[in-house]
Amino acid sequence: MSIFKEKRYVRVDVESKPEEGLWMKCKSCGDLLFKRRVKENNNICPNCGEYFFLTAMERVESLVDEGSFTDISKPIESNDPLMFVDSKPYSQRLDEAREATGLPDAIVVGRAQVEEIPIVLAVMDFRFIGGSMGSVMGEQICHGMETAVLDGVPFVLISSSGGARIQEGVFSLMQMAKTVTVRRRLADARLPFVSIMTYPTSGGVQASIASLGDVIIAERGTMIGFAGRRVIQSTLAKELPANYQTDAFALEHGGIDRVVNRDVLRGELAGVLSFFVGVKR
Amino acid sequence: MSDERTLDLLEAKIEELRSLNREDGIDLSGEIARLEKKLEGMRRELYSNLSDWERVRFARHPKRPYALDYIGAVFSDFYELHGDRIVGDDPALLTGLARLDDRPVVILGQQKGRSTEENQLRFFGMTRPHGYRKARRALLLAERFSFPVITLIDTPGAYPGVEAEELNVGCAIAENLLTMSALRTPIVSLVIGEGGSGGALAIGVADRVLMLENAIYSVISPEAAASIVWRDKERMKDAAVALNLTAPHLAELGLIDTVIDEPLGGAHRDFQATTENVRSELLRHVEELAELPVNELVAARYERYRNVGRFRTITDGD
Secondary structure (H helix, E strand, O other), X not given: OOOOOOOOOOOOOOOOOXXXXXXXXXXXXXXXXXXXXXXXXXXXXXXXXXXXXXXXXXXXXXXXXXXXXXXXXXXXXXXXXXXXXXXXXXXXXXXHHHHHHOOOOOEEEEEEEEOOEEEEEEEEOOOOHHHOEOHHHHHHHHHHHHHHHHHOOOEEEEEEEOOEOHHHHHXXXXXXXXXXXXXXXXXXXXXXXXXXXXXXXXXXXHOOXXXXXXXEEEEOOOEEEOOOHXXXXXXXXXXXXXXXXXXXXXXXXXXOOEEEOHHHHHHHHHHHHHXXXXXXX | OHHHHHHHHHHHHHHHHHHHHHHOOOOOHHHHXXXXXXXXXXXXXHHOOOOHHHHHHHHOOOOOOOHHHHHHHHOEEEEEEOOOOOOOOOOOEEEEEEEEOOEEEEEEEEOOOOOHHHHHHHHHHOEOHHHHXXXXXXXXXXXXXXXXXXXXXXXXXXXXXXXXXXXXXXXXXXXXXXXXXXXXXXXXXXXXXXXXXXXXXXXOOOOEEEEEOOOEEEOXXXXXXXXXXXXXXXHHHHHHHHOOOEHHHHHHOOOOOEEEOOOOOOHHHHHHHHHHHHHHHHHHHHHHHHHOOHHHHHHHHHHHHHOOOOOEXXXXXX
């Protein structure tokens, strides 16, 4: 990756909240880690290199030029169109997710710059009901693409989603069609769409907008696929290959363009976007 | 449906009495009339006010008419086109040319098997990536010659398997959505049985979406929803209710355009009546859409999908 300028990540301000515990255990190597240190390291284990989840805002901060991000998300939230109740009411799930994340839904949309190239980006947050796509996420993705068309800039989507949101039924299913329908506007305007797949990119998100990038980049360690491992195992009752639905599997079978380490993702994104700067529209 | 079996037994009994009446000249007409009245009452009791779960059972009923039944009864001169030109042919999704009245159309139809052997061939109607890619081929053919497209949806879902993931089924679905979203020819989709999630939507982006009365359309099967969000497989009946997956519910929510009536007892009880209803609805929609200039057609489809979804504006009180 030497063709790309090496840049250091944006340092993230960490408020010290000692009551939440200063230490965490790595789920991979079992090492006891100083949380602040992990956060400063892009949520990568300093010991074994394991990637931990990034929240949407942590992802934004790790990817774009410092101070360049403006949140342009539409001020909308789910109205629970089916008044869905499973083991608990969907409205309660939403409240809990809002409380836990400080977000109205599982996605943030904004304008930003990546090494001074202006873009519109939409970033999913897996903490919010598994990053699932319901009506709000569908609308926000479309809003992002439409803003990119208005601004005449590339669109970047960073997926982290288990798929369609069950609790909004067919409304969620239709967001696959909705986002794909609007995706064509970017093509009509000759604007590039870079799809970045992070852990996990699956189900209805993988089977719609995330798979339609002009360029598809996967972060190392992601899981990419349509039908979940459990679904396949219970349907077929047979063992799956060890690398099944991994980034390497997707690369080997031609589903994605590249696999990239988290710490060079930003340079990689800037590098690929630079090819499209100055394309005649 | 054990009650349905009682109906079948009663029907057989009446038939037996009828033949006795004919062959032996014994007058049983009084008894026959009494039983017929009883049968009619039982039918009404059983089939009016179906629960959502009962509709799920109907949608998957082993006797339910499948795509090929409609292709044979509603259309003429079906000329099947095979293969995606890359990997192979998928017998779980049929494509071909046919005539609706005298109008050439392109048909995409998801096909389940009747027998065990046929289901081994057709994977129980679960479409594989080359099925979706064959469908895309047929869609582009339709566009090239301005033939309306009719899609018959009936699948538990896309086939989940290692091979399907290797061939990137998710991307195959996504590309079909993209192709259908701006295809410059009319598209009418009809859910005849099971509309299983993305595997169904992959041939379901359309100008008009119709459903048979006892068909279902869902983001996830009630069984899978029960095991994922209730964490209890046995709660599928509750999941069926919560998902709003029946045709009447989806019409009420504005997610589909038309519910096509089925005869009492389901499409298979009187296939001829079902066929008549399907034919007249398909004709009506295709004729209406064929009248529209293609730019208007595509613009209307764009608006339809751009605006699908429900949410509210966040107010300061929240």
